[in-house]
Amino acid sequence: MNNNSFINELRAAGLPEHLIDTVIGVGQLKSVKSQTTLIEAGKDCRTIYFILKGAFVCRHLNQETGDKRTISFHMVDFQPFITCIDSYFTNLPTACDLLAISEAEVLAFRKNDLEELAGAHQILSAFYNAHIINALVSEHGFKTKLIQYSSESLYRYIICNYPQIIQKIPSKYIAEFMGISPEWLSKLKHKT
Known part of the structure; x- marks a missing residue:
């Protein structure tokens, strides 16, 4: 099991080793095959x-259209x-799939x-809350840009700020996120 990145996150937050061991102990390692839904809508x-x-x-499920x-x-x-x-x-x-x-x-x-x-360990509570807030702020930032930016500006923003998305996420899902067709995304790739 390669959980070094998680352990490093916990250590960086200042959690003592005994608490890190406790946290790891309540976690369950799961292997997930490609194209498998971890959670279903x-x-x-x-x-x-x-x-x-x-x-x-x-992925969000539109209840009206399916x-x-x-x-x-x-990603990691x-x-x-x-x-x-x-x-x-x-x-x-x-209403979502993972x-x-x-x-x-x-x-x-x-x-x-x-x-x-987290209730028993203030330092873990702070870690847990900080990561939840960070995720929500990041998601809000992306949603704001999705609403405000043109497709070309949004794609350029992703390339400049989050190249790992372009490198690791198939174009189909990037286009879906941007609300454009895969063909239009292909044209944007050639323009930038």
Whole structure:
């Protein structure tokens, strides 16, 4: 099991070794095959995952049309904590899928386990809250640019600020996220 990146995150936050061992102990290692749905729309999501290997997209299900659209990307080096935010915080079924787009490994943590540990250890609570806030701020930033930027400006922004998305996420999902066709994305690639 290669959880060094997660352990490094915990160490960087100042967690003592005994608490790191406790946190790792409540996590469950899961291997996820490419094109496998980790969480499906309509299900409850009471788990948060840390990506050790691979990449995922979060896709929102349009209840009226049945279409799915990518709303976020997650990789070891970009937003490695993933969950279905709508379900995780409201305790209602999610409207999203978490889809592995490559072979992946994650550490899975049940919400109750994390909250119990965070309640007992202020330093873990601060780590947990900081990562949730960071994810929400990042997602808000992306959504703002999605609304404000032209397709060309948004693509240029992703290339300049998050090249790992371009390198690791298939164009189909990037186009879906941007709300454009794969053909239009191909034209943008040739322009930039």
